[in-house]
Amino acid sequence: MASDVILETRNLTKGFKGFVAVNDVNFKVRRGSIHALIGPNGAGKTTFFNLLTKFLTPTSGSIIYNGQDITDLKPEQIAHLGVIRSFQISAVFPHLTVLENVRIGLQRRLGTSFHFWKSEQSLTTLHDRARALLAEVDLEKFADTMTVDLPYGRKRALEIATTLAMEPELMLLDEPTQGMGHEDVHRVTELIKKVSAGRTILMVEHNMSVVSGICDRISVLQRGSLLAEGTYEEVSGNPQVMEAYMGT
Numbered sequence: 001m002a003s004d005v006i007l008e009t010r011n012l013t014k015g016f017k018g019f020v021a022v023n024d025v026n027f028k029v030r031r032g033s034i035h036a037l038i039g040p041n042g043a044g045k046t047t048f049f050n051l052l053t054k055f056l057t058p059t060s061g062s063i064i065y066n067g068q069d070i071t072d073l074k075p076e077q078i079a080h081l082g083v084i085r086s087f088q089i090s091a092v093f094p095h096l097t098v099l100e101n102v103r104i105g106l107q108r109r110l111g112t113s114f115h116f117w118k119s120e121q122s123l124t125t126l127h128d129r130a131r132a133l134l135a136e137v138d139l140e141k142f143a144d145t146m147t148v149d150l151p152y153g154r155k156r157a158l159e160i161a162t163t164l165a166m167e168p169e170l171m172l173l174d175e176p177t178q179g180m181g182h183e184d185v186h187r188v189t190e191l192i193k194k195v196s197a198g199r200t201i202l203m204v205e206h207n208m209s210v211v212s213g214i215c216d217r218i219s220v221l222q223r224g225s226l227l228a229e230g231t232y233e234e235v236s237g238n239p240q241v242m243e244a245y246m247g248t
């Protein structure tokens, strides 16, 4: 049986010229959970995400994914194992349609397989899968819309679709509701809940109503160190967290 823990960091540390941005972090994500990483600006959240996907190399410590030490793997090898970080909006092509962007996401995943491209049927499969992904994120009616013309909240949904195209087992979402109005926050939150079925999600999120609404576990980073971990109730009731983060 697969372990309850999908991702673990052991003593993970990243220093930049004497400044320690991530400091000896021991962290576990449970399989199937929606786990939030929160903390004030400069706490090290982005650096931590960059370490998990190997956009940055740790100074010391290790990263274990599904029981395998992935610390020395390359970013594309980690992605291939199913750890996929949401693409930033800038990474979708603004002058292609929404459907074309999802197809490109699928091609990224499938294009490495020579056998896939041998049959004409594969193109139909690609098209059908792109349509199905658009349906999953409720973007069907925008399929032929130029991405540049999509409303902001819908762009984030497209970003999630292109992430899903990579067949994630663990999705890393980087502030998925940032800069959104109430309605879009609600829509994207519901979407995250929906796509979490059968997957694990680790997200950096500042909006506490989103965190309390959908996250099973919360880890709080402060000045590079893990300050607290638990359910929203546990973490929000922790006096150290209130002092460091909630400003009370």
Ligand code: ADP
Binding pocket: 016, 019, 020, 021, 039, 040, 041, 042, 043, 044, 045, 046, 047, 048
């Ligand atoms: P957060 O995402 O929580 O706001 P970051 O991970 O972006 O925090 O940054 C954590 C700390 O590390 C900050 O003090 C930031 O200035 C520093 N930092 C991040 N990247 C670099 C870098 N490439 N070189 C030097 N310092 C960095």
